[in-house]
Amino acid sequence: MERNEIINKTDLSATISEFEIYAPLIASTAKAGQFIILRYGEAGERVPVTLVDWDADKGAITAIIQSVGKSTASFNAMKNGDKFDTVAGPLGAAVEMKKYGTVAVVGGGVGIAEVYPIARALKQAGNHIISVLGARSKDLLILEERMARLSDAFVIATDDGSHGLKGMVTDAIKSLVHQGEKIDAGFIIGPVPMMKFTAKLMKELGIKPFASLNPIMLDGTGMCGCCRVVVNGQTKFACVDGPMFEADNIDFDNLMLRTGEYKQEEKLALESCVKDHKCKIGLH
Secondary structure: OOOOEEEEEEEOOOOEEEEEEEOHHHHOOOOOOOEEEEEOOOOOOOEEEEOOEEEOOOOEEEEEEEOOOHHHHHHHOOOOOOEOOEEEEEEOOOOOOOOOOEEEEEEEOOHHHHHHHHHHHHHHOOOEEEEEEEEOOHHHOOOHHHHHHHOOEEEEEEOOOOOOEEOOHHHHHHHHHHOOOOOOEEEEEOOHHHHHHHHHHHHHOOOEEEEEOOOOOOOOOOOOOOOEEEEOOEEEEHHHHOOEEEOOOEOHHHHHHHHOOOHHHHHHHHHHHHHHOOOOOOOO
């Protein structure tokens, strides 16, 4: 087995794949909330990806990737035995683990994969775990069984009502509180608008919210400044100060502007890649 080699790849949906990668040094030191940076190809883009799982004995780490642009689509076209050119990490600050009491872990879309190791570590720290998972539809839900196994309570919300509660994760949280559930803290990972409104609701309900931020990122070490975010009026770097922050005073509007800066370019790059076959999408 060679370093950075894909041990096993599993497609979780049409656009989401799970990778088990041989990276023994990372596997031996990883903690919940940290991430890695992947690169494939000599001119490949550096892409930050959350660490979902790790096994020090096996020397393996797990990442889940959604195809949203040229680079991630190229990743998801890889197969068992292929190697990433770069697997750097673990990066970022680990989430502080302590006993809060009852904790709501809220995952939206592929954010479910990112909240999974945090939920597991919080459970090991003695917390009562309520998992709230959201997606546009049932076929976009991932890790449902794994999340259910570690949860003391488990709620699913889909926009179209194809599975669980019809509505948003905020509707599910309101329902839990109205049923008498006392929640002490919440950890939220998902699309920025979802995190913004979930954090706002939690603050109104007296729940301490935390959110994992996903700005544009380049070097992952705090030197380039690309991943700057505004928290409590101060500039922070998500790659070294986070990615998890207390969500009470995150400037989510600023974050949305920054994450949307290159959406059009990303769309055009993906379309060109598929049209001209300049990447490895579909060639394996």
